[in-house]
Amino acid sequence: MAQTDLIFTETERLHEFFQSLGALSVEPNLLQPADLLLDLYGEDIRARAYLTSDPLRGDLMLRPDYTVPVVQNHMQAGAIAASYTYAGKVFRKQETDIDRANEYIQVGYEIFGARDPAQADADVFCAMWQALDGLPLRVQTGDISVLMAAVGGLRTTGERKAALLRHIWRPQRFMFLLERYAGISPDPESRRQLLSIKNPLAHSKHNIGLRSTVEIEDRITRLRRDCQVAPISKTELDLLTGITQLNETYPNTLTRLRDFAVDLPGISVAIVRLEKRLEEIEKRSINTSALMFEASYGRTSMEYYDGFVFGFYDDSDKDLSLIATGGRYDALTCRLGNGSLLPAVGGVVRPDLLVKARGQACPLN
Amino acid sequence: MSVKLGIPSKGRLMEKTLDWFRSRGVNLSRSGTEREYSVEIKDGNGVQLVLLSAGEIPRELAAGRIQLGVTGTDLIREKLVNWQTIVDPIAEMDFGYANLIIAVPTCWVDVETLDDFDEVAASFRKIHGFRLRIATKYHRLVREFLKQEGVADYQIVDSQGATEGTVKNQTAEAIADITSSGQTLKANHLKILQDGLVLESQATLFRAKKYNLDQERAKVLAHFIQSVGL
Numbered sequence: 001m002a003q004t005d006l007i008f009t010e011t012e013r014l015h016e017f018f019q020s021l022g023a024l025s026v027e028p029n030l031l032q033p034a035d036l037l038l039d040l041y042g043e044d045i046r047a048r049a050y051l052t053s054d055p056l057r058g059d060l061m062l063r064p065d066y067t068v069p070v071v072q073n074h075m076q077a078g079a080i081a082a083s084y085t086y087a088g089k090v091f092r093k094q095e096t097d098i099d100r101a102n103e104y105i106q107v108g109y110e111i112f113g114a115r116d117p118a119q120a121d122a123d124v125f126c127a128m129w130q131a132l133d134g135l136p137l138r139v140q141t142g143d144i145s146v147l148m149a150a151v152g153g154l155r156t157t158g159e160r161k162a163a164l165l166r167h168i169w170r171p172q173r174f175m176f177l178l179e180r181y182a183g184i185s186p187d188p189e190s191r192r193q194l195l196s197i198k199n200p201l202a203h204s205k206h207n208i209g210l211r212s213t214v215e216i217e218d219r220i221t222r223l224r225r226d227c228q229v230a231p232i233s234k235t236e237l238d239l240l241t242g243i244t245q246l247n248e249t250y251p252n253t254l255t256r257l258r259d260f261a262v263d264l265p266g267i268s269v270a271i272v273r274l275e276k277r278l279e280e281i282e283k284r285s286i287n288t289s290a291l292m293f294e295a296s297y298g299r300t301s302m303e304y305y306d307g308f309v310f311g312f313y314d315d316s317d318k319d320l321s322l323i324a325t326g327g328r329y330d331a332l333t334c335r336l337g338n339g340s341l342l343p344a345v346g347g348v349v350r351p352d353l354l355v356k357a358r359g360q361a362c363p364l365n
Numbered sequence: 366m367s368v369k370l371g372i373p374s375k376g377r378l379m380e381k382t383l384d385w386f387r388s389r390g391v392n393l394s395r396s397g398t399e400r401e402y403s404v405e406i407k408d409g410n411g412v413q414l415v416l417l418s419a420g421e422i423p424r425e426l427a428a429g430r431i432q433l434g435v436t437g438t439d440l441i442r443e444k445l446v447n448w449q450t451i452v453d454p455i456a457e458m459d460f461g462y463a464n465l466i467i468a469v470p471t472c473w474v475d476v477e478t479l480d481d482f483d484e485v486a487a488s489f490r491k492i493h494g495f496r497l498r499i500a501t502k503y504h505r506l507v508r509e510f511l512k513q514e515g516v517a518d519y520q521i522v523d524s525q526g527a528t529e530g531t532v533k534n535q536t537a538e539a540i541a542d543i544t545s546s547g548q549t550l551k552a553n554h555l556k557i558l559q560d561g562l563v564l565e566s567q568a569t570l571f572r573a574k575k576y577n578l579d580q581e582r583a584k585v586l587a588h589f590i591q592s593v594g595l
Contacts, residue, residue, distance in 0.1 A: 173515030190477035200474045206554040208533045
């Protein structure tokens with residue numbers, strides 16, 4: 001069979017498999033309104049997605065993924081709990097590597113509104129596992145909510161926690177802020193100067209732009225307050241750094257996290273989530289003793305993953321291709337639903353990469 | 366077939382380019398009237414001059430329609446993805462200095478660094494309901510710079526000219542633009558962020574890399590490069 005036929009067959013097989021699990025097949029439009037996606041994902045998506053425009057509908061985007069339209073579909077239908085599957089092309093500009101595909105098929109499976117997150121996480125993960133059964137793939141998992149819980153448990157102000165949480169997905173700036181709050185890296189000279197002046201706005205003229213004087217004053221007040229705050233302790237800094245570097249099998253992960261929890265009890269709730277999820281995965285006949293957990297996994301891939309995350313890799317491929325990936329993205333549905341909660345977890349498979357991996361595992365003649 | 370050298374077609378950049386080559390013993394002179402886009406090269410030995418807009422020179426180099434070109438590093442980096450694989454900088458020409466910088470209103474007394482800028486972007490989005498806007502024509506360079514620096518909650522809005530006026534007109538909150546002396550920024554009540562230098566640029570002679578020349582043209586090119594003392 002030709003490569004394209006193999007990919008087509010694989011696409012059909014996966015799509016039918018997810019339907020057999022009870023998922024409803026949906027097919028959102030290829031052209032999606034750009035404004036919403038740009039507001040959600042920011043400039044990263046503009047660099048990666050094909051933009052076009054329509055005289056009536058404004059800026060449009062060739063769908064860069066299915067997540068947003070599928071969530072919107074679900075919300076508009078007013079459904080409570082449902083699972084969906086889709087199979088079709090997504091489009092991504094490749095700015096650095098001409099050899100990487102700029103259009104490829106994704107087959108996805110998403111569960112919305114499930115009451116028990118541990119069960120839904122396990123359902124999606126095991127669906128992917130079964131869909132890729134028989135291939136020697138490396139499976140990586142993580143859970144961004146562990147680090148989020150650790151930040152939440154720090155003995156510091158809500159403002160500092162919020163600033164750290166905002167940069168969970170930008171590890172470098174996260175560390176930069178953390179070290180500043182721990183008093184390791186000093187405040188910039190300009191800030192000390194600003195705060196040494198009694199009324200910094202006294203000589204300010206030419207107030208131009210949308211950002212108002214009140215906003216500027218408010219920030220200065222916040223900065224004044226923040227410079228009085230006691231630094232984050234060395235113990236807590238070390239714990240957080242330890243968590244970001246955690247990359248172990250599940251039994252070792254749990255041991256390490258329980259150790260961390262002695263000094264950082266805030267992560268206990270995340271440990272319980274991890275244990276429950278693990279239990280559910282094992283119930284579905286997957287041996288988790290060799291499964292890997294990395295606390296920072298998924299932090300740079302998509303801003304809105306905020307819980308369980310996973311990826312299936314073909315290590316025999318020179319590009320270490322990522323054949324399937326997914327996770328929990330309650331933060332995204334919250335933003336899309338203007339603050340209303342819709343638990344959401346899902347994953348996608350790339351049939352083209354799957355076909356390639358099969359070819360390497362057992363070459364077809 | 367000759368080897369083509371593209372140089373900026375207008376103003377000071379062109380004059381300085383001509384001077385640069387002249388000082389190295391290559392005589393370029395305008396032919397015809399002041400307004401005719403034509404320059405001759407005396408004793409060019411097979412090198413032909415093409416006058417182009419500085420902004421088009423990257424594209425022409427990438428397409429292989431010119432083999433040599435004079436333009437700013439900023440334009441090469443903005444317009445050519447993986448520019449190192451497409452062109453070779455063979456001489457920095459010591460003029461046309463310009464920095465691509467990020468500037469904010471002077472009245473933002475609380476913002477001097479990218480760190481401040483990032484914090485303000487977060488609260489701006491919360492208060493105004495949209496991402497803080499940066500007006501620029503250097504979309505790629507600015508986006509890559511801010512990504513590397515871990516700045517969030519901003520958006521780029523396109524501005525092809527009079528960028529310094531966008532803040533006052535409330536079509537942007539900040540700008541990213543080329544500046545040499547900073548006078549225009551000052552006049553428009555803007556200040557440069559301390560660590561907001563995206564790129565330092567100057568006029569540079571580039572050679573197209575991608576296309577293999579036949580033996581004869583390769584010789585002409587090598588000879589020309591040698592004759593300007595490189």
